[in-house]
Amino acid sequence: MAFFTKLKDRLFKSSSKIDEGLEAIVSDGGDTEAEAAPVDAVMDQPGAASDVMPDGQDDSGPMLAAERDGAEEPEPAPEPDLVPTPGPTPDPVTIPDPEPQPAPPVEPQRQPVSDPEPTPEPEQVPPAVDPEPTPAPSEVPPIDLRQAMTPVAPALDEAPADAAPAKPGLLGRLMGRNAAQPVVRRTLDDDMLEQLEELLISADMGVDTALRVTANMAEGRFGKKLSVGEIKQLLATEVSRIMEPVARPLPIYSKTPQVVLVVGVNGSGKTTTIGKLASQFRAAGKKVVIAAGDTFRAAAVEQLQVWGERAGVPVLTAAHGSDPASLAFDAMGRAQEEGADLLLIDTAGRLQNRGDLMEELAKIVRVIRKKDETAPHNTLLVLDATTGQNALNQVKVFQEISDVSGLVMTKLDGTAKGGVLVALADRFGLPIHAVGVGEQIDDLSPFDPDEFAAALVGIDA
Numbered sequence: 106m107a108f109f110t111k112l113k114d115r116l117f118k119s120s121s122k123i124d125e126g127l128e129a130i131v132s133d134g135g136d137t138e139a140e141a142a143p144v145d146a147v148m149d150q151p152g153a154a155s156d157v158m159p160d161g162q163d164d165s166g167p168m169l170a171a172e173r174d175g176a177e178e179p180e181p182a183p184e185p186d187l188v189p190t191p192g193p194t195p196d197p198v199t200i201p202d203p204e205p206q207p208a209p210p211v212e213p214q215r216q217p218v219s220d221p222e223p224t225p226e227p228e229q230v231p232p233a234v235d236p237e238p239t240p241a242p243s244e245v246p247p248i249d250l251r252q253a254m255t256p257v258a259p260a261l262d263e264a265p266a267d268a269a270p271a272k273p274g275l276l277g278r279l280m281g282r283n284a285a286q287p288v289v290r291r292t293l294d295d296d297m298l299e300q301l302e303e304l305l306i307s308a309d310m311g312v313d314t315a316l317r318v319t320a321n322m323a324e325g326r327f328g329k330k331l332s333v334g335e336i337k338q339l340l341a342t343e344v345s346r347i348m349e350p351v352a353r354p355l356p357i358y359s360k361t362p363q364v365v366l367v368v369g370v371n372g373s374g375k376t377t378t379i380g381k382l383a384s385q386f387r388a389a390g391k392k393v394v395i396a397a398g399d400t401f402r403a404a405a406v407e408q409l410q411v412w413g414e415r416a417g418v419p420v421l422t423a424a425h426g427s428d429p430a431s432l433a434f435d436a437m438g439r440a441q442e443e444g445a446d447l448l449l450i451d452t453a454g455r456l457q458n459r460g461d462l463m464e465e466l467a468k469i470v471r472v473i474r475k476k477d478e479t480a481p482h483n484t485l486l487v488l489d490a491t492t493g494q495n496a497l498n499q500v501k502v503f504q505e506i507s508d509v510s511g512l513v514m515t516k517l518d519g520t521a522k523g524g525v526l527v528a529l530a531d532r533f534g535l536p537i538h539a540v541g542v543g544e545q546i547d548d549l550s551p552f553d554p555d556e557f558a559a560a561l562v563g564i565d566a
């Protein structure tokens with residue numbers, strides 16, 4: 106199944122929440138009109154179909170990450186196998202928010218914002234690896250994880266030859282080519298904006314992001330009549346605009362073994378994500394070693410061993426309760442001896458004692474640096490989408506105790522809280538490398554902002 110279709114299907118809880126909410130908002134005070142669309146409501150405004158994409162891009166589909174990242178050229182990758190992951194889903198750990206979140210820059214709630222570019226500055230995005238010790242990309246072009254991780258799904262801009270006839274595009278729909286049916290429209294006013302804000306907050310976008318998104322949607326459209334379809338397009342555009350700068354595949358470097366430290370609270374999906382990554386990279390021809398660094402949870406070790414066996418990837422384990430740093434050191438040695446391309450290190454996620462975990466992670470980093478002072482090259486924070494706004498607190502905490510270089514969001518399937526990814530991107534600007542929408546190997550895919558935005562609001566990309 107193409108990943109967009111899968112993402113769209115599996116994000117249905119989030120999209121139907123938004124969908125139903127928008128229907129209710131527009132029908133509350135909206136009028137039924139016979140014709141398709143008063144195109145001036147959307148088309149003659151900034152951010153309309155002709156200029157919806159930020160930075161002068163068109164909306165013809167997502168750019169490949171390699172193009173986005175300039176020097177990062179992808180390598181072709183074979184199709185990975187489907188590998189199921191066993192095990193029930195434990196309850197996610199909830200971190201109480203110990204303090205109020207920093208106050209956002211105050212923006213007028215129902216005034217159109219003058220700056221239509223709310224996305225974080227590129228400088229705010231920490232590099233995936235320390236540029237100093239990292240060899241120049243020109244030495245060995247890094248792999249685009251999109252290639253390594255995408256099994257059979259064609260990119261959106263590579264429609265298969267036998268694809269069904271294309272639906273009318275946004276322009277066509279706005280021009281009313283396919284809609285002689287009555288459409289309900291509602292005049293955008295203060296009440297409607299407030300309802301839109303509430304809807305986005307309820308979809309876990311967070312207050313700050315919801316206000317910014319609705320303000321941008323309203324820019325130049327106040328007093329105009331909008332249908333559900335038009336609002337969805339505007340919303341998808343704003344979501345894409347926020348997500349675009351953070352959508353970056355895991356960078357792969359010429360320095361081997363590339364050490365990827367995987368952190369996150371218990372149950373967030375670290376083990377599964379490591380298994381999926383290992384299998385997909387292995388299938389892409391890379392030599393991978395896994396260190397089962399959560400030495401306290403036997404099930405995590407067993408789970409990794411299952412993935413390892415299926416993928417043909419060695420999994421280094423240690424006795425229950427033993428020092429994970431010592432295991433990481435041994436794994437580093439093994440990866441170096443075997444000429445591995447990647448070393449994936451699982452870690453414990455016990456945040457109940459933050460000090461202990463911080464010390465544990467710091468020790469792992471110290472010992473692997475004895476073998477390679479540039480390691481770890483990536484510190485991936487795995488977040489569980491079902492925790493909603495709590496994921497923001499997790500980022501804060503893990504940034505304090507480790508050098509988080511990028512995010513993977515799991516369990517976007519089966520949650521109505523998918524909007525939290527928008528809040529994360531808006532607030533932290535950390536690269537989002539991949540998203541998980543299930544427990545199978547091909548349920549992890551590079552993050553595509555346009556696909557995500559379309560799936561979140563429930564429109565065809």
Ligand SMILES: Nc1nc2c(ncn2[C@@H]2O[C@H](COP(=O)(O)OP(=O)(O)OP(=O)(O)O)[C@@H](O)[C@H]2O)c(=O)[nH]1
Pocket residue numbers: 190191192193194195369370371372373374375376377378399402405408453454515516517518519540541542543544548
């Ligand atoms: N539906 C769904 N389930 C997932 C996804 N990713 C992981 N899971 C499931 O979530 C559960 C927890 O995943 P783990 O990989 O064990 O999480 P962990 O962070 O390693 O947990 P600990 O080992 O306790 O630290 C497992 O049952 C996984 O199969 C996903 O994208 N979607």
